[in-house]
Amino acid sequence: MRKTRHLSAMVSAAVLTTAMLGQAQATELKYATGYPPNSIGSKAADRYAEALKEHSGGTLTGKVYPQTLLNFMEMSDGLRDGMADAGAVLLTYSSTEYPRANLVGESSMLLEFTDLEQHRAGMAFGGAMAEYLFNHCDSCLEEFTQQNQVYAGAGASTRYMLLCNEPVTTVEDLKGKRLRHGGANWARWAEAMEASPVSMSVNEMYEGISQGVLDCTIQSTPELTIFKMMEVVTHITTDVPGGVYGTSSNSINRDFWQSLDTKQREAVMYATAVTSADITWAYAQASLDNLETARELEDITVHAPSEGLVEANRKFIRADLERIASAYQERYGIADGEKMLADFRPIIEKWAGMVDDIDSPEALAELYWDEVYSKVDVDRHGF
Structure with a gap:
């Protein structure tokens, strides 16, 4: 009887010790965002933290810092220097550091020549931009490497x-x-x-x-x-x-990324698909709701x-799409800008046809995960 009790006590102690070790080994990721508390952006960041914990089996958690640790102007440098482990980088605020990624982002007015509903434009562009950078633009990813970051995904606004x-x-x-x-x-x-x-x-x-x-x-x-x-x-x-603002919804400090194991890096990619879908969907709904509210005020x-303004706008877009590449070659020495845009255009058109039936942030996250994020080789990406 005493041996049985002693064995039971040993087993209980072992289970408790294992649980405590598991908790002790959990890694916390500091996620910074320039969005204010209780906004669309900060709530999407909260979903990111939830998805990290869920998909990593609890070995990776996230703590969100809305507009406190780093603002949008400080974000890129702050991630580079390790002030935060991850965050949403508005790429146009660091145009010199990310010229190739910004060149891609500036082509968003291509959406004006699709049949997409206005509030769905960002859903398509976010998916297209992530697919292009991950799979077709190593030189874009290298820009993040130069800033001691790892690109993890894209989000996009509704039409401007x-x-x-x-x-x-x-x-x-x-x-x-x-x-x-x-x-x-x-x-x-x-x-x-x-x-x-x-x-x-x-x-x-x-x-x-x-x-x-x-x-x-x-x-x-x-x-x-x-x-x-x-x-x-x-x-x-x-x-x-028109056009949308497409940007990095999640950039990771490169040292932090490389310290994670394979399952944790997969959790980061999964959580990025979730937060990218969440903020993009929330923007779409807020666009509809805010216009309705504005009309009632x-x-x-x-x-x-x-x-006349509509026609002048379309004329500008056609001409500007031909000028983007030369402007970036003149300013940043990018010689293959025309090829980048030519390669990106069919990806935008493909995604424009993929989001028509999306009816929830969960469905959008599943689409992003299945089509893009789940296919990233996390043992090679960012190394």
């Missing part, structure tokens, strides 16, 4: 519109206007419309509009609530200029662009 403090519906209205932009393609669009492009952090545009430093921001409508722009924007012009007027 004009969020303004006065009516802007014609080409004439745009002349001289100060337009905040989030990328070089929209800066070129502003210049083509004889407006003045203004480079400003997304975290500063509320103040810019409210104080009259800006007349408009070229933005997707979810920012009306994410950054409280609903309080200062009084006029919205839909359908122009007395303080905001939603406009359709004039026929």
